[in-house]
Amino acid sequence: MNLSATTGFASRRAATQLVHAVLQRGRPLDEALDDPRGLMVDLDARDRALARAIAGATLRRLGSLRAALAGFLRKPLDPRGALESILLTGAAQILLMDVPDHAAVGVAVDQANADRAARPFAPLVNAVLRNVAREREELLARMPASADIPEWLMRRRIASWGEAEALAITHAERSEPGLDLTVKSDPESWAARLGGIVLPTGTVRLVPHGPIIELEGFGGGEWWVQDAAAAIPARLLGAHSGMRVADLCAAPGGKTAQLAASGAEVTAIDRSAPRLRRLTENLKRLGLSANTVTADATTLEAPPFDAVLLDAPCSATGTIRRHPDVAWLKTPEDVGKLADLQARLIDASVRMLKPGGLLVYSTCSLEPEEGERQIEALLERTAGLERVPVDAAEIGGCSEMLTPAGELRTLPHHLPNDEPRLAGLDGFFAARLRRTA
Numbered sequence: 001m002n003l004s005a006t007t008g009f010a011s012r013r014a015a016t017q018l019v020h021a022v023l024q025r026g027r028p029l030d031e032a033l034d035d036p037r038g039l040m041v042d043l044d045a046r047d048r049a050l051a052r053a054i055a056g057a058t059l060r061r062l063g064s065l066r067a068a069l070a071g072f073l074r075k076p077l078d079p080r081g082a083l084e085s086i087l088l089t090g091a092a093q094i095l096l097m098d099v100p101d102h103a104a105v106g107v108a109v110d111q112a113n114a115d116r117a118a119r120p121f122a123p124l125v126n127a128v129l130r131n132v133a134r135e136r137e138e139l140l141a142r143m144p145a146s147a148d149i150p151e152w153l154m155r156r157r158i159a160s161w162g163e164a165e166a167l168a169i170t171h172a173e174r175s176e177p178g179l180d181l182t183v184k185s186d187p188e189s190w191a192a193r194l195g196g197i198v199l200p201t202g203t204v205r206l207v208p209h210g211p212i213i214e215l216e217g218f219g220g221g222e223w224w225v226q227d228a229a230a231a232i233p234a235r236l237l238g239a240h241s242g243m244r245v246a247d248l249c250a251a252p253g254g255k256t257a258q259l260a261a262s263g264a265e266v267t268a269i270d271r272s273a274p275r276l277r278r279l280t281e282n283l284k285r286l287g288l289s290a291n292t293v294t295a296d297a298t299t300l301e302a303p304p305f306d307a308v309l310l311d312a313p314c315s316a317t318g319t320i321r322r323h324p325d326v327a328w329l330k331t332p333e334d335v336g337k338l339a340d341l342q343a344r345l346i347d348a349s350v351r352m353l354k355p356g357g358l359l360v361y362s363t364c365s366l367e368p369e370e371g372e373r374q375i376e377a378l379l380e381r382t383a384g385l386e387r388v389p390v391d392a393a394e395i396g397g398c399s400e401m402l403t404p405a406g407e408l409r410t411l412p413h414h415l416p417n418d419e420p421r422l423a424g425l426d427g428f429f430a431a432r433l434r435r436t437a
Contacts, residue, residue, distance in 0.1 A: 008047065009107055009110055009111070010039065010042070010043060010047060011043060011047035011048075011050040011051045011054075012050075012051070012054065012089065012093075012107045012108075012111065013039060013111055013114070014038070014039035014040050014043060014047070014048075014051040015050070015051040015052075015054035015055045015058070015089050016082065016085045016086050016089045016111060017032075017038060017039050017085075018032050018033065018038075018040075018051065018052070018055035019055050019058050019059065019085045019088055019089055020082060020085040021035075021038075022055075022059060022325045022328065022329065023062075023079065023084075023085065023328060024079055024080060024085075026329060028323075028325055028329065029055065029056075029059065029323065029324070029325040030323070033048075033052060039051075045210075045211040049211070053097070053176070054089050054092060054093060054097070055089070056176060056324055057092045057093075057096045057097055057176070058088050058089050058092040059324035059325050059327075059328065060148065060173065060174055060176070060321075060324040061092065061095075061096060061143070061148050061174060062088070062148060062324075062327075062328060063147035063148045063149070064143035064144075064147045064148055065088050065091050065092055065095070066088070067142075067143075067147060068091055068095065068132060068139045068142075068143070069087050069088070069091055069128060069132070071139075072127070072128045072131045072132070073128065081115075081117045081118060082111070082112075082115045082117065082118050083112070083115075083117070083118045083121050083125070086108050086111045086112055086115075086118060086125060087108070087125060087128060087129065089108070090104050090105065090107070090108035090125070090129045090132075091129065091132050094129060094132050094133050094136065095132065095136060095139060095140060101130075101133040104129065104133075105125075105126060105129045105130055105133065108125050108126075108129055109122050109125050109126050111125075112125045145167060145170040145171040145173075145174055146167065146170060148170065148173070148174060148327075149170055149173070149320070149327045150327060150328065152331075152332050153317065153327060153330075154166065154170065156332075156367065157169060157170070157366065160366070160367070160368055161366075161411075165411070168411075168413040169366070169411055169412050169413055169427070171413065172321060172411075172412040172413035172423070172424045173320045173321040173324070173327075173412055175321065175420035175421065175423070175424070176321075176420075176421060177227075177321050177322050177421060177424060178196075178205050178206060178207050178208075178421040178422050179196075179205065179206050179207070179208045179212065179225065180199075180203050180204070180205050180225065180226060180227050180228045180231070180425075181194075181196075181203065181204040181205075181206070181223040181224065181225060181226070182203060182204075182223060182224055182226040182231045182254065182257070182258060183204055183217075183222060183223040184221075184222055184223065184261055184286075187202055187203075187204050190204050190217060190222065190223060191204045191205075191206070193216055193217070194206050194215060194216060194217070197422060199228050199396070199415060199425075200395070200396025200397060200398055200415070201228055201231065201232060201395055201396045201398065202231070202235075202396065203226070203227075203228035203231050204223070205228065205422055207419075207421045207422065212225065219285075221285045221286040221287045221288075224254055224257055224282065224286060225254075226254040226258075227319075227322065227425060227426045228415070228425040228426075229318070229364070229410040229425040229426040229427070229428035230254060230255070230311075230364065230426060230428065231254070231258065232395060232408060232410070232428065232430060233255065233309060233311060233360050233362035233408070233428070233430040234247075234255040234258040234259055234309055234360075235258065235394070236360050236390060236394065236408070236430060236432050237259070237307045237309055237358055237360050237432075238358075239258075239259045239262040239263075239264040239266075239307065240262055240263060240264060241262070241263035241264065242263075242264075242265075243262075243263075243264040243265065243306045243307060244264070244265050244267075244305045244306045244307075245259050245264045245265065245266050245267070245305060245306065245307045245308070245309065246266075246267050246269060246302070246305045246307075246308045246309070246349075246352055247259060247266055247267070247268045247269065247290075247309045247311075248269050248270075248297045248308065248309065248310045248311070248312075248345065248348075248349060249269070249270060249271075249297065249310065249311055249312060249313060249345070250268035250269055250270045250276070250279060250292075250311075251268075251270045251272060251275030251276055251278060251279045252275060252278050252279055252282060253268065253278070253279035253280075253282045253283060255309055255311055256268045256279060256283065256290050257282065257283060257286055257288055259290075259309065260283065260288040260289060260290050261286075261288060264307075265291075266290040266291065267290065267291040267292075267293060267302070267305070268290045268291065268292050268293070269292075269293045269295055269297050269300065270292075270293075270294065270295075271294065271295065271296050271297070272294070273294045276292045276294055279292065280292060297310075297345055297348050297349075298341075298344045298345055298347075298348045299348075300348065300352075302352055304352060304353060304354040304357070305352050305353060305354065305357060306354055306357050306358075307353075307357055307358045307359070307360075308349045308352050308353055308357070308358075308359050308360075309359075309360050309362075310345055310346065310349045310359065310360070310361050310362070311362045311363070311364075312338075312341070312342045312345050312346070312361065312362070312363050312370075313338060313341060313342070313345075314338050314342065314363035314364060314365040314367075314370045315330050315334050315335050315338055315365045315367055315370060316330070316364050316365060317330065317365050317366045317367055317427065318363075318364045318365050318366045318410075318412065318426045318427025318428055318429075319364050319426050319427070320412075321412050321424060321426070322426065335365075335367050335369055335370065336369070338365075338370060339367075339369045339370055339373075339374065342363065342370060342374055343374065343377065343378075346359075346361055346374060346378050347378075347382070349361070350378075350382060350385065350435060353435040354435070355435055355436070355437055356434065356435065356436070357434070357435050358388065358432060358433070358434055358435075359385075359432070359433045359434075359435070360430055360431070360432050360433075361374065361375065361430065361431050361433070362408075362428060362429060362430035362431075363428070363429050364426055364427065364428050365427070365429065366411070366427040370429070371407075371409070371429030371431075372403065372405075372407065372409075372429065375387075375405075375407065375431045375433075378433075383437070384435055384436050384437035385433050385434070385435060385436065386433065386434050386436055387405060387406060387407075387431065387432070387433055388406075388432040388433060388434050389405070389406020389407075389432075390402060390406050390407065390408055390430075390432060391406075395408065398414070398415070400414060401414055405431075407429065407430065407431040407432075408428065408429060408430035408431070409428075409429055410425055410426065410427060410428045410429075411427050412424050412425065412426065412427050
C-alpha cells in the first residue's frame with residue numbers, strides 16, 4: 001500500500017488502538033473496528049482503510065515484528081500499556097508497507113508523547129524504529145513464515161498436513177487477500193466491469209481501490225462480499241425453486257443469499273437476534289428474502305426440510321489470511337470445545353432432514369477434528385446416512401481441493417497467482433451427505 005508522509009496521526013493512532021484491543025484485551029479485530037467508543041468512529045473511509053491495513057499487517061506478521069523489535073530492546077516490553085502496540089505498528093509500516101521511514105517514526109513518537117504512560121519512552125521509540133529502518137533488509141531476511149503463528153498452531157498443522165504443507169499454508173497467510181464477490185449472475189461481465197478476474201469456482205476476485213460501498217453494483221445489490229471458499233458449500237446443495245432449505249448458524253447471511261438467489265424457500269436460523277437483523281438488512285440490499293428464526297438449532301423443532309446447510313461455529317483457523325487476529329485469540333482448548341458443539345449441531349441437522357434430503361456440513365477450520373473426523377464420527381454413530389462425494393466439475397475442476405473420500409478441503413495456498421492478492425482462499429472443509437431413511 002502506498003502511503004504518503006502526510007497521512008495523518010489519527011489513522012495511525014486508531015491502528016495502534018486496534019492492535020492493542022486484540023493483543024491485550026482479547027477482542028476480535030472486527031469487533032474492535034465497529035466499536036462505537038473507538039477511534040475508528042471519527043475517521044473517514046480512506047483513514048479507516050489505512051488504520052485497518054496497518055492493524056492487519058501488524059497482526060499478520062506479529063511474531064516476526066516482535067522478534068525484530070526484541071533485537072533493539074534490553075528487556076521485554078510491558079504489554080499492558082500502549083508502548084508495545086506503538087512500536088509494533090510503527091515497525092509494520094517501516095518493514096511491510098510503503099511508508100517513508102521518517103513518517104512512520106515521527107508518528108510513532110507523536111503517539112508515545114500523546115500517551116501519559118508511554119511519554120517517558122518516546123526517545124526509546126525513536127531510537128528503536130530508526131534502527132529498524134536502518135536494518136530493514138537484514139530484518140526482512142530473518143522473518144520465517146513459521147514465526148507468524150503461535151507454536152501450538154504450527155505444531156498442529158505439521159501433525160495434520162506435514163511440514164511442507166504447513167509452511168505453504170502459513171506463507172500464504174502472510175499476504176493481504178483480495179476482495180472476493182459472489183455475483184447474482186454473469187461473473188465474467190462483473191469481473192470486467194470491476195477490473196477483477198473470475199476464479200475457477202465462479203467467484204469474482206479483485207484488488208479494491210477505495211471503499212467497497214462505492215464499487216459499481218453494490219447499491220443495486222448485484223453482489224455481496226464472500227470468500228471464494230465460503231461460497232462453495234451452498235452450491236453443493238444444488239438448491240432450486242420449490243426446494244425447502246434450512247441454513248443453520250446463518251448470519252451474517254452470505255450463504256443464505258446464495259440459497260435465496262437460487263429460488264429456494266430458505267429458512268435462516270441463528271441464535272443471535274442482532275446477527276439475524278444484520279442478515280435481513282443484507283438481504284434487503286440484495287433484493288432477496290428468507291424466513292428468519294431466532295433459535296438454538298440444537299433444540300429447534302421444525303418440519304423436515306429437503307436440504308440443510310450447516311456452516312458450523314468453529315475455531316476459524318482457515319481464515320487467518322483475512323482475519324489475522326484469529327491466530328492470536330484462539331487456543332488449543334477452543335478446538336475441543338467447538339468440536340463438541342459441532343457434533344450436537346450435526347445431529348440436529350440430520351433430524352431436520354426428510355428421507356432423501358441432503359446435508360452439507362462445513363467449517364472454516366483447518367483442524368481435522370472440526371472437519372474430516374466429524375464426518376467419520378457421524379457416520380459411525382448414525383444409521384441411514386451416506387456420503388454424496390463432490391465431483392471436481394462442481395468446483396471448477398479444482399481436484400486438489402478434494403479428499404479421497406470426496407469431501408471439500410481447501411487450503412490457503414490453493415488457487416495460486418503471480419499477484420499475491422489474487423491468490424489463495426480460506427481454508428475450508430465441507431462434506432455432503434444424504435439421509436437414506
